[in-house]
Amino acid sequence: MDQSLPESPMKPVQSVAIIGAGNMGSGIAQKSAQEEFDVQMVDREQQWVEHGEQTISDFLSEAVERRIFRPEQVEAIQARITSVVGTENVSPDTDLVIEAVFEDFDIKKSVFGTLDDVCGAATIFASNTSSLSVNDLAMASGRPNRFIGLHFFYHPAKNRLVEVIPAESTSAETLARTVQYCKTLGKVVIVCADRPGFVVNRFFVPYLNEACLLLDEGIATTAQIDAVAAKATRAGMGPFALMNLTGPPIALHANDYLAEQLDCPRFTGAASLRALVEAGEMWEIGEETECDEATAAVISERLLGQVFAVCSQIVAEQVCSMEDVDRGAKVGLRWAGGPFELMNRIGITEAHRMASDYADLAGFELPDLLAEQAGTGQPFSFSYIDTEVDSGIATVRLNRPEAMNALNETVIAQLGETLEDINGRDDVHTIVLEGAGKAFVAGADVKFFVDKIRADAVDDIHAFTA
Template identity: 45%
Template sequence: MAATRGGEQPVELVPSDRIRPARVLYGPHRIAMSEYEVQKYAVIGAGNMGSGIAQKIATEGLPVVLVDLDDEKVARGMGIIQSTLQKGVERGIFKPEQVERILGNVSGTSNWDELGEVDLVIEAVFEDLGVKQQVFQRLGEVTKPSCILGTNTSSFYVKDVAAVTPHPERVVGLHYFYHPAMNRLVEVIGHEGTDRAAYDAAWAAQEAIGKTPIDSADAPGFVVNRYFVPWLNEAVRLLEEGAADIATIDWAAKRAFRIGMGPFELMNVTGVPIAMHAANTLGEELHAFYAPAAKLVDQVENVKENWDLSGEPDESKFDVVADRLLGVTFYVAAQLVDEGVSSVEDTDIGARVGLRWSKGPFQLINRVGVAQARAMAETITSKWELPMPKLLADADESGIPIQLVVKGQRGGLTSVWINRPDAMNALNPEVGAQLQAALDAAQSEGRGVVLGGSGKAFIAGADIKFFVDHLRADTFPEIYTFTADGQKMLRGMSGNQQPVVARVQGLALGGGSETALACDWIVASPKASFGFPETGIGIYPGLGGTQRLPRRVGLPLAKYLVYTGQILGAKQAAEIGLVDAVVPFSELDAACEEFAGKGVAPARTGRERCPSENWQAIWDYFASYSVDQILGGEADTGGNPVLDKAVKRMSQKSLNALKQAERLFNEGHHLELNDALDLELRDLQEVFAHPDALEGLSALIEGRRPEFQAPARA
């Protein structure tokens, strides 16, 4: 299906039958497109939401124009940004010089003619369709033909906002969640006439500003509000029916969903009228089930106050409350997936990232069991004479499948994407199994493979809780199997018929850096960072870090990085050869294709010389001295502050982990890679059996400094 723009070439449209979001999550979405290239942003509406969106864009180092009708409104919006950033300084989130840089990326204006060179405009005015359409009519007049127009509407169809523009094909929905400078979620909505390239560019532009995008059809409530608003509304119905009081409902919800605030407290924070209006919209568009409870309407129209949260919860009623709230969530989440509004995976990500739930609706279904979840949903469907969603009706007791790793196409490459943004794509057995399957399938497609991760991390290491749980349960074989399977997968990633390129945007820590090292090539954005923190938690890198790292950067620098846990920025990593290229985010995909075009990388055998004079002192020091000599005070730093800091950092690590890492480095350095990797598995039980492992891993989860046995001393 195609449309034309006044004699221009046809453009691909997002199909009306909604290709599932897999096309987005790992499709060829990038900022640098043939027609749409997003480098400059604008936000229309200088209120709390608009100023927050602008602040987030500026914080990520990108230029943004904040626009409103007059200079007074613009000044107010700029003041909101300054005030929010200053509070960040007071809380230690920002340094004063960072605030200065952020503010330097924001300009304000009431002259809409200045939007002529903007690449993406985000409308964030109040929820009035007529006002939004006026804004879009004007934007159609002042923006260039390649400018993407985004609406932050939460109540209206994107197609209705787009209808008044001369270029509806470049209009998308970009629904942010409050506070947009801190909440990473954004729903990206294409209407039936949205140009696919515009959609993909808008999606990539959200990634560029540090957002976690999810895909939604142009449907009432989009994804998150479709189930969150009924969740709030059902809480009011429980109160209305006398099933429980407010204190009990809030506490029951917090326990069942493992969240910090219950529905009534949340309504007080976000605005009780907002909940009522949202429910009213859903009720009008969908079914009476979604319409606001009478008591919610009364609270807004007559009481005109926040909910009274006082009282003691009655624990005997927790199960009744929890079952109803879970039932509503299960019904609506399954129904919206049935309708093609979104996917199972994006529905869950929306809850975890946008609402801060510990688990998404489908994870909750799998946790309680499909039969029980279906029974809970049936209390809703039977009462309101609604059909059971097919997804839930047909599911068996094995649970609803949730894809944590997705395979698709990104430009000219097969893409393999880890999709756990809220967990920073941490590795666990489930992720590992899905990643192995995706990589195997990708290798059979006859083209290069790009490996990446959703959200702010490439892979932020292994799931620490997995290790702690099995250490406490005395089930080390599970840890060994996970590590051995991981090593097997990583051994098969490079040297195949098709090259594998690691596309690193964000954190690559521990197992993340080890996964990147196993690829043929590593391409990073300036925001990438690499590190090996394992010795600080009582273990050593067990997925190839002690063997592949020396073959990339040289043995002395590998020892420095593992012994100290030093985090490297992308520029530093490139300087020592840890990555092959650092390119701007907008060029990241093109660079991955370029390196894939080089084919499979030759085997790396290690460096005999320091790769940079900036690192010579570190190279010489760690080439000359052992762990015992360094910590025993026999290794003279010569007063070099970098070396002094390195020694201090080593003194805070597990001595056992340091000594085992040293042994692996020294034994494996002269072996063939596969033989060297076997050493990490050989010593795995020894390192995990030591008390430092459980202490270090537990301390990380508990947010405290570990107290290692026989602590290292400088």
């Protein structure tokens, strides 16, 4: 990938076209219009465009009822969305076109073929893909240097996470403009490498399947597995409730794809999931959630072991950092703690054992990451300060967007060390401070104060604030 920065001032994205007016496409269109972008919502037929319009209208009406928007704001949002029938009718001078059609390579290739004939040379193409190879799509798009992958999470008007996946051919300007667009949407951005499943789906999709395998083996019921899983990850929903929300066919398709791409038969859609999809049904989740401790331990260890093992692969393959894996889980899935934070809480030695057991079960080799960390006897440490230096300007970014970059002891210490290091450099004449996500700094971290009070460590609070 070309990492050189554009010499001329970067033109920000202002006009956006969304191809596909389904749940994802209409959600991306809605969120873009909310943030004052000029939006075209495109589909093949008038009925599908109208369906997208109605979906947006329903969401915005609910927002008015909840006093999130006033009626005049909703009117302005809807006025920014132009409905278009036919991909061939997209405006040629559109800055960014986001394809959000069915997850099929040939269909997407056809869409981009039409767009390449219609759109001007400066238009950036993006695919809202959750699994397909961005490198392959870029080569098929007709403009590989102005192509990028985006993975929005459901519902895109509400969920704050987006994965940005540059192809090997993606230019630095294309990446920068796309990231800027996503940040303007208020998204937490994870830039990651093009590997099957990217970041979140790489560990989360097999997690859903492992829950189905536990069901197939008769270990527990859907309700019991959901209850144990939600407690283990400190999430609001378990795997079966989540599949009912997003659609079991999506889970089956994603698992089969990962199994094929990663050559891991363990990820192949479970028999119960396949039967459910073939029958066109949803998971039945009963009321009885209690199970004995031994059963709960089996469920928890299998599910967490799978997550820990796959997340170690993600980091070992340099798809993204540990911090971004955790960020994906907390922002995208709304887990209270990320996988590496959970490993610290459980203990690295125990987490390594659980991951090793799962790797043996799945038939793949576990990277050395967990074994090496267990050997130190120390938990993982995380970095929340990113630094870039270019032409004498040092950009220091507070990168804790899941907490709106709130300040605690760790962040303050890391920021102080970073600034001290930069101040000692002769090649830096300017320092720019910025925050990742939608906030610069939310102030002091309230959780820090609560934790210290509970630990009867008031002196630490005094030292922090003095």
